[in-house]
Amino acid sequence: MWHLLHLSLQVGTFGATERLRTITIDEMSLTASRDFDVSSGGIVGETALPDCSGPATQGLVIMIAGVITCWKQAIGYHLTNKSTDGLQLTRY
Numbered sequence: 450m451w452h453l454l455h456l457s458l459q460v461g462t463f464g465a466t467e468r469l470r471t472i473t474i475d476e477m478s479l480t481a482s483r484d485f486d487v488s489s490g491g492i493v494g495e496t497a498l499p500d501c502s503g504p505a506t507q508g509l510v511i512m513i514a515g516v517i518t519c520w521k522q523a524i525g526y527h528l529t530n531k532s533t534d535g536l537q538l539t540r541y
Contacts, residue, residue, distance in 0.1 A: 456522050469516040477508045479528070497528040506530045 460468060481504035483494040496505050505528035514521035 453522070453524065456520075459520075463518065467515065467518045470513050471516055473512050473514060473521075475510045475512065477510065479506055479508050481506050481530075495528070496530050497526075501529060503530050 481494070483492055483504060485491075486493045494504055496503060507529045509527045509529060510523050511525040511527075512521050512523050
């Protein structure tokens with residue numbers, strides 16, 4: 450979360466028009482893989498949304514970006530698979 454703190458400090462110096470921003474969602478293809486994460490002690494690589502199961506094959510990255518100034522920051526993501534219904538995403 451340090452990146453959001455850094456962004457908030459930087460945006461705090463912007464004028465009103467420089468603070469104009471947009472939210473975007475970008476999708477990217479992933480290679481399905483399940484791995485053991487030593488730090489959490491769990492399996493990673495599964496879909497992250499409720500009502501979905503199986504290995505993740507898509508990543509949805511949620512970002513905010515400046516409209517007037519050139520900046521952007523990822524603020525979240527969801528791992529999904531190709532069978533994820535777009536209506537499911539509207540609930541989250």
